[in-house]
Amino acid sequence: MALTIDLSGRVVLVTGGTRGIGLGIAEAFGAAGSQVVTCSRSVVEGATDHHVCDVRDPEAVQSLVAAIVARHGRLDILVNNAGGAPSAAAATASPRFHDKVVSLNLLSPLLVSQAANAVMQQQDSGGSIVNISSISAHRPAPSIAAYGAAKAGLDSLTRSLAMEWGPKVRVNAVDVGLCRTENTEDHYGGDDRVAAIERTIPLGRMADPLEVGRVAVFLASDLASYVSGARVACDGGGEPPVFLHIT
Secondary structure: OOOOOOOOOOEEEEEOOOOHHHHHHHHHHHHOOOEEEEEEOOOOOOOOOEEEOOOOOHHHHHHHHHHHHHHHOOOOEEEEOOOOOOOOOOOOOOHHHHHHHHHHHHHHHHHHHHHHHHHHOOOOOOEEEEEEEEHHHHOOOOOOHHHHHHHHHHHHHHHHHHHHHOOOEEEEEEEEOOEOOOOHHHHHOOHHHHHHHHOOOOOOOOEOHHHHHHHHHHHHOHHHOOOOOOEEEEOOOOOOOHHHHOO
């Protein structure tokens, strides 16, 4: 018997779902048949079901979820994707900088999850939450220290919420490795440098955002019905130990 993922009739909210990894996630859920709702801090031309929302603002988040339920009658899946941080030396970055990084990458997923959970707990079918985390949560993260720490917190939060909110709501995380987006070359310094980085990845390349989306779709689907509190690595095999390069 073939295994397929059909999310027809499911309503999914993807935060930060209009570019980069978030866009790949939104496209993957759309391909699975779900009704995809996105949000970001800015207006997006051509977006069919998009809301302007700062996910760090509790009142804005409550209004967002209320608007989704008013329009669609339900909220089945939440993907907490909004996040990221510019590089900054931990020794000199300002307290305000660190506060904003932690707020976006840890506290905002909690805010949106709380609002979504309140809806999902009242639905006969419950719901599923997928947190987009990072391999930086479990390795040294120089120049993005606060980001790595926030993502480590997000992985911990995932396990705690899975325990608190089950059995109605499943909560899982995807620890994403290096991924090709519209900003990859600018971030890493051009084609040659990107190619050199990719040679260090066991699968020989960075991820495509759609591949991250497919992992999120699986975790949100009935195929993962007994998966909760899990942290799934989507990193192409990880990073080889340094000693393997020493001759």
